[in-house]
Amino acid sequence: MKFFVRSSTKRCPRLGVLRCTEGKSEVEIETPVVLLHTQGGHIPHITHEVFKLVSKEPQILQIPLVSMHSFKDTMTYYNGTISEFIGSKNSLTCLTLHDPSNLTKQGHHTRDKIPIWTKRGKVLYDADMYMDVVESFKPNMYYLLSDGDTNKTSPQKRIAKAVEQTVVFNKQCLERHRKSEVLKKMFVMAPIAGGYCLKSREHCIDRALFIDANEIDGFLIDGLHNNGPEVEFLPFEEIKSILEFSVDKLPPEKLCSVQGCWSPLNVIKLVQCGIDMFDTSYCHILTERSAAMTFQIDTSDENNDYEINLRHHSLAEDFTPIIDGCECLACKKYTRAYIHHLLTVQELLAPVLIMIHNIHHYLRFFRKIRQCIANDTLDEFENFIAGRYENYQRKTTSSVEDKIISENIGDNI
């Protein structure tokens, strides 16, 4: 798999393509791209068979190691790739360490090891154990092991440790990579640690660039957050300088990725900085709170919506789809009232339908972003989404205030 960027200007929205040639078939995936976030090899709630009803285009599955750790031994006996094992042999896969939709527990560091938090508790991974998994899983893409356990509030000591560990991991993993025939073909990405400290970032990047440029196909700006739903509300201003600084230092011909459930507005802002790769963990956290994306992608539309919560009792008799005119299966065949019913009786089909819509909507959103880059209209689209988001925020805060006021009145009575 190779990455080709269409324009090599730094720190600007850019189009590119990931080209994967295997045997006779060639798959091309346009960037900025969104990887399909999975748990146990599946988009949460969506079987591969059902996903066919959402999209038939080639996709890359993001496989968090933490959700597949229980298969570590099994895979050493299995005679195939991780994509075959999870039942989706035609998908491309990208192995990563943590699950971006779940808050990663902080701390518990041990020298030269990284803790991951599986269902059965803490497991420590060192570079060798990690590379054993990469070798037996045989994904199409993977990240070198890193210490990304930093956020806005991390003290300097933690940041320094994270960089130090990441540099060591990168070196150890690459030694294994060079030796292995299986690993050679894979697309390798080096994580950049360093929290919110420019100096540490610089140091980490310098060390990463010290490696032969041909060996690394891309980078991950790691250590911005500890994953989970909070990432949605990270103010972009907080990460802006770190991000711009890092992207600026990295070679422009390489792929640059971030992970986490960024809000749609921040996704656009990250694209504006030159980020090429994201994931759909945002769809997952929305689905978990019974929310469906309704922000308009087609700017000609007058709809002021941004997001709806399908649990809301006002939808009990709303026999319209989530979005009128949306082409997804959930909108074409099912109503808000039906999904509301499924939610109130806690049926498994509720998150299935909401996820079908959210993934469909998010994939459309990324298509729109690429279009906007091509037409040079990404600024307008950013303003448009920003406006919708502000409206929505105003509406939700005012409805909360209304509620507080009415509750106070109730108290007085």
Add this chain to the structure above:
Amino acid sequence: MWRFFDVQNTTNLTQLFMSAFRIFKQTSTKMTENAKPLVFNIIAECQTTKARTSKMILPHGEVDTPVFMPVGTQGTLKGMLPEQLEEMGLQIMLANTYHLGTRPGPKILEKAGGLHKFMNWNRNLLTDSGGFQMVSLLELAEITEEGVKFQSLNKTKGEVMLTPEHSIEIQNAIGADIIMQLDDVVQTTVPDKERIALSVESTNMHCRTTRWLDRALKVHKNPNTQNIFPIVQGTLHEDLRRISAKDLTQRVVNGYAIGGLSGGESKDEFWKIVHLCTDLLPKDKPRYLMGVGFAIDLVVCSALGVDMFDCVFPTRTARFGCALTMTGQLNLRKARFAKDFQPIDEDCTCNTCKRYTRAFLHGIVTELPVACHLLTEHNLAFQLRLMKSIRDSVCEQQFPAFVQKFVFDLYPDKNYPSWVKDALTAVNIKLL
């Protein structure tokens, strides 16, 4: 050599159906009234047992019997999309009146244009009366001549009465193709014959279940699109079953259910009552045995002449990590599957068996919702395949051989349960 697993060979089967249909045309009901919402065309009858296969035509399409109907309690079948179910060839599913009557409630269902539209399922539906849930879910239920009185789950409402009329009213709003009368269910384990007799016996000429049927038929609003099935009661007392069946068969209905079984009675008692009821009920109408769905029960009761079955078992057991196969169940949680790279069942053509190994499923069962979807799909495919094997073998006049092989595969040590042996002997099948 007959192949009962061959599902691809449809042309031959169609021909077989046609020739079988010509032979047994005399037993089939003629499609005389256009308005009739149920036409029961028997295609073939087994020459040895009481098994038969038919094409039943309902308002939302055909149903091939014997049929297993999976249970979609709250207007959805355990995470499966109706699109997937159609693709699998499912023709009818069951929904529960008690649950749907509580949420979303008849008003919303009416506004939605009925349950078919609400849940995007264009094939057939069957609803129960709601009475069973009340007796089983709510300990405080009290049954009087008027109906079933119970404590509402919603505390503000206090006591609620479900009458035969109210049950039909809700079922009319749901709009299922087959609906059930409210019946007076008595647990088969209840020894009190007088109480049971009240359920069926003549106080004013006929029994309470029959009186409730008459009240249900009277208020039924959609006789052209919905069929009311009465329910034969009488628990394990043959004399009471006879009275119940006799009373019910005097009413104008399109099919019958056998109720009050599958409630903890012994299998030795169970099969005898099924055997008796299929003898008492008319041949030209479908017979529905409520709450039965284990593979062996389906095979034996098909031999006894039952046409329709329902049970939560295949979908419920899937959620606990159990996969059904022709030779028994696999509990995929067991550690021995961790390195087993076979599909659940080599002979199964479902998507789960096409894509996944036991090893993979072992790692995700009971942990991820998708695992539940995948096993539900397999278990449904299993039930559908089993029923198709039964129908095909009846058509090909190979049903007794099919039963012999099926039972042998399930009990290769020939340690057959006595009830299976007895029930099959009663319909002239001698096990291998």
